[in-house]
Amino acid sequence: MALVLSEDQQLLKDSAKSFCEQIAPVSLLRKLRDSKDELGYDQAVWTQMIELGWAGMAVPESYGGFDFGHGGLGVVLEETGRTLLSSPLISTVLIGATAILELGNETQKQQLLPQIVAGELLTALALDEHTTHRPSRVATTATKVEGGYSLRGSKTFVLDGHIANKLITVARTSGETDSEQGLSVFLVDAAAEGVSIQRTIMVDSRNSSNVQFSDVVVPSEALLGDLDGAFESLSKVLDIARIGVAAEMLGSIQAVFESILVYLKQREQFGVLIGSFQGLQHRAAEMYSEIELCKSVVRAALSALDDPEKSSQEIAVIASMAKAKLSEVFFLVSNEGIQMHGGIGMTDEFDVGFYIKRARVAQQFLGDAAFHRDRYASLNGF
Amino acid sequence: MQSLQDFREETRTWLEQNCPDSMRTAMVQEEVVWGGRNAEFTNPDSKIWLERLAQKGWTCPTWPAEYGGGGLDKDQAIILREELVRINARPGLTSFGISMLGPVLLEYGSHEQKLEHIPKIVRGEIRWCQGYSEPGSGSDLASLATKAELQGDTYLINGSKVWTSYADKADWIFCLVRTDFEVPKHSGISFILFDMASEGISTKPIQLISGSSPFCETFFDDVKVPASNLVGRLNEGWTIAKRLLQHERTMISGFGLSSGQSDNGGTTSTISSLEGTAMSYRGDSAKLSDPVLRDQIAQFKIDSDAFAYTSTRSIEESKQGQGPNATSSMLKNYGCELNKRRYELMLQAIGSQGLGWEGEGFNDEELQLTREWLRSKANSIEGGTSEVQLNVIAKRVLGLPDILSMAQK
Numbered sequence: 001m002a003l004v005l006s007e008d009q010q011l012l013k014d015s016a017k018s019f020c021e022q023i024a025p026v027s028l029l030r031k032l033r034d035s036k037d038e039l040g041y042d043q044a045v046w047t048q049m050i051e052l053g054w055a056g057m058a059v060p061e062s063y064g065g066f067d068f069g070h071g072g073l074g075v076v077l078e079e080t081g082r083t084l085l086s087s088p089l090i091s092t093v094l095i096g097a098t099a100i101l102e103l104g105n106e107t108q109k110q111q112l113l114p115q116i117v118a119g120e121l122l123t124a125l126a127l128d129e130h131t132t133h134r135p136s137r138v139a140t141t142a143t144k145v146e147g148g149y150s151l152r153g154s155k156t157f158v159l160d161g162h163i164a165n166k167l168i169t170v171a172r173t174s175g176e177t178d179s180e181q182g183l184s185v186f187l188v189d190a191a192a193e194g195v196s197i198q199r200t201i202m203v204d205s206r207n208s209s210n211v212q213f214s215d216v217v218v219p220s221e222a223l224l225g226d227l228d229g230a231f232e233s234l235s236k237v238l239d240i241a242r243i244g245v246a247a248e249m250l251g252s253i254q255a256v257f258e259s260i261l262v263y264l265k266q267r268e269q270f271g272v273l274i275g276s277f278q279g280l281q282h283r284a285a286e287m288y289s290e291i292e293l294c295k296s297v298v299r300a301a302l303s304a305l306d307d308p309e310k311s312s313q314e315i316a317v318i319a320s321m322a323k324a325k326l327s328e329v330f331f332l333v334s335n336e337g338i339q340m341h342g343g344i345g346m347t348d349e350f351d352v353g354f355y356i357k358r359a360r361v362a363q364q365f366l367g368d369a370a371f372h373r374d375r376y377a378s379l380n381g382f
Numbered sequence: 383m384q385s386l387q388d389f390r391e392e393t394r395t396w397l398e399q400n401c402p403d404s405m406r407t408a409m410v411q412e413e414v415v416w417g418g419r420n421a422e423f424t425n426p427d428s429k430i431w432l433e434r435l436a437q438k439g440w441t442c443p444t445w446p447a448e449y450g451g452g453g454l455d456k457d458q459a460i461i462l463r464e465e466l467v468r469i470n471a472r473p474g475l476t477s478f479g480i481s482m483l484g485p486v487l488l489e490y491g492s493h494e495q496k497l498e499h500i501p502k503i504v505r506g507e508i509r510w511c512q513g514y515s516e517p518g519s520g521s522d523l524a525s526l527a528t529k530a531e532l533q534g535d536t537y538l539i540n541g542s543k544v545w546t547s548y549a550d551k552a553d554w555i556f557c558l559v560r561t562d563f564e565v566p567k568h569s570g571i572s573f574i575l576f577d578m579a580s581e582g583i584s585t586k587p588i589q590l591i592s593g594s595s596p597f598c599e600t601f602f603d604d605v606k607v608p609a610s611n612l613v614g615r616l617n618e619g620w621t622i623a624k625r626l627l628q629h630e631r632t633m634i635s636g637f638g639l640s641s642g643q644s645d646n647g648g649t650t651s652t653i654s655s656l657e658g659t660a661m662s663y664r665g666d667s668a669k670l671s672d673p674v675l676r677d678q679i680a681q682f683k684i685d686s687d688a689f690a691y692t693s694t695r696s697i698e699e700s701k702q703g704q705g706p707n708a709t710s711s712m713l714k715n716y717g718c719e720l721n722k723r724r725y726e727l728m729l730q731a732i733g734s735q736g737l738g739w740e741g742e743g744f745n746d747e748e749l750q751l752t753r754e755w756l757r758s759k760a761n762s763i764e765g766g767t768s769e770v771q772l773n774v775i776a777k778r779v780l781g782l783p784d785i786l787s788m789a790q791k
Binding site: 003004261264265272273275276278281282284285286288289292293294295296297299300321324325328370373374376377378380381382 | 658661669676677681684688691692694695698699712771772773775776780
């Protein structure tokens with residue numbers, strides 16, 4: 001298991017870092033928020049990200065991608081996390097492309113993946129229906145009709161729902177709500193009749209939405225993966241997404257911590273630098289330790305994804321470990337980010353507030369720390 | 383140049399032929415081999431295993447062959463470790479000579495000192511103890527006052543040490559002494575080695591809350607030590623002292639690893655699976671019935687795995703021969719806190735059966751757990767307290783202004 005970056009990954013990370021610092025600093029998110037931007041992301045920046053090949057990072061060459069693995073996508077996500085870059089990278093590349101790769105048939109892969117790599121297709125995962133994440137808790141139904149299926153139900157916390165061309169929708173084709181059996185995944189055109197998408201303005205200024213399906217008819221070819229039996233592959237998709245989000249969180253956590261350190265070495269009170277106070281030093285040292293653990297977990301998880309010998313079970317364990325640990329530490333560091341900056345940390349003018357807002361959304365997205373500790377325990381048989 | 387693959391195959395074959403069967407089982411406390419003039423081998427296979435390993439220098443795989451070490455490079459050493467783990471081999475020798483003194487002697491000692499001491503450490507012939515803390519010098523170690531006065535070509539040593547692990551069983555001591563009282567405290571310390579059989583040395587074990595007495599008070603009354611036993615330069619012992627502490631912290635941090643080998647503070651003999659134990663004591667089958675304990679155990683295991691990854695990453699990142707760096711403080715602090723958490727959870731897991739002290743009504747593992755739980759409380763004190771580690775991280779790793787600089791002026 002590679003716990004240190006390869007030379008290629010390090011080069012990619014460095015170039016992603018300078019791109020994010022120069023092209024997409026936190027001020028970009030601030031601008032999108034303040035201008036109440038319709039899209040919620042900067043199309044010109046996204047185009048440059050496409051040109052850099054980021055959308056094809058983990059896509060095999062046979063589908064137009066660059067075969068750089070999840071380790072490659074992971075370091076890019078980490079850097080976008082540093083500057084809180086708002087883009088379709090998570091919804092379309094991390095989740096959308098992965099869902100098509102894991103669930104799709106050959107025709108779907110040949111048709112859709114090159115479009116994602118080229119930036120021509122945006123996707124959104126429509127899964128959650130309640131205020132807390134539980135992937136089997138799906139009441140949205142898809143019933144067989146002439147030539148296809150008809151979907152009915154509503155979804156919430158759909159990342160990038162209002163900008164997506166296609167909604168990767170999880171629906172129940174049989175079984176009771178909360179059963180892992182009987183789930184199927186459909187590719188639904190966002191423009192199809194009966195789809196209504198309501199953008200929700202979230203605290204982190206990223207894109208989210210509620211989606212309603214009122215007897216939306218999709219053709220049979222819209223089925224992505226096995227009928228009734230999508231849960232296992234869907235779980236794999238979610239695990240890959242959780243690890244990617246953990247990588248993004250790692251970048252955000254480090255950015256907050258670096259800001260704290262700068263402040264501790266520059267702010268004077270009682271005639272000395274506040275960084276000389278043991279009460280603050282020990283808290284900083286403890287954060288540093290937790291962040292070192294986070295780095296190791298994220299590296300281990302990413303390299304597990306690129307290891308063909310790892311089973312889905314092993315990936316599930318490490319995904320839950322990563323999402324639980326990073327959620328917990330992002331919570332800690334984002335809180336300390338405010339407290340250790342004192343009054344200035346409370347001002348909108350200072351960036352640290354953006355991070356605590358992003359932290360809470362990222363913590364909950366695809367399961368919070370408690371969800372993943374519970375899952376980790378179950379996966380380990382206790 | 384031999385390929386790594388060849389090395390692996392040869393190593394595997396050698397281990398298959400030379401590691402006795404009973405040495406391929408989990409270590410038990412009574413069979414830990416410390417070596418020394420009065421070495422005890424409660425299991426005769428331990429002696430055979432030690433001798434075979436020592437013959438190849440594999441008790442200290444990366445130490446120079448010139449001084450009896452294994453002479454392996456970093457990649458070969460990793461392979462050897464993997465192959466040892468693969469057959470679940472016990473460590474042949476546990477000693478402070480290996481984990482603490484040897485590395486600094488190789489770095490700072492003279493050729494003659496290395497020739498004299500290193501081979502004996504490799505072969506487990508001399509058991510070392512550490513003369514660091516004093517009654518008035520704990521966390522403020524550099525304030526130590528044990529005095530060494532030069533008289534001709536001999537040092538006369540007077541003073542006392544405390545928390546000297548196994549001083550009553552050790553053959554030699556590596557000791558911090560004050561050789562100059564006129565200069566700032568860090569600048570008057572020297573690092574010296576001497577035989578515990580010398581005239582004027584006495585030791586007295588200290589009974590701990592766990593009931594055991596691994597530590598001693600050690601007294602020096604006009605002990606005569608040849609001047610040639612001073613390591614490094616006169617009055618520059620603090621540099622060596624700190625370096626040795628990094629090695630000590632790396633060793634202690636291993637207690638946080640569930641696979642960490644048994645040493646003077648951590649053990650894996652009783653604690654195998656927290657969750658399994660919790661479930662069996664509760665009669666749970668599919669799922670641990672106490673949801674709070676279940677969550678705490680999950681959190682502990684996640685932290686524990688994350689820590690293990692971090693330990694491995696730290697080894698991968700450190701360049702060959704560089705040894706431990708400032709991250710040793712982070713690993714020491716986190717590992718010790720983890721080990722303490724593990725024992726607290728274990729106590730919770732087995733309930734009142736984990737509270738027995740002695741006698742009937744409890745099995746041996748339960749009674750041992752009580753003692754180990756109490757012993758684990760020292761983890762965050764020995765080798766520098768957790769608070770001292772946090773100070774070191776703040777100063778050396780994070781570059782925060784030194785909190786003590788004003789106090790020292």
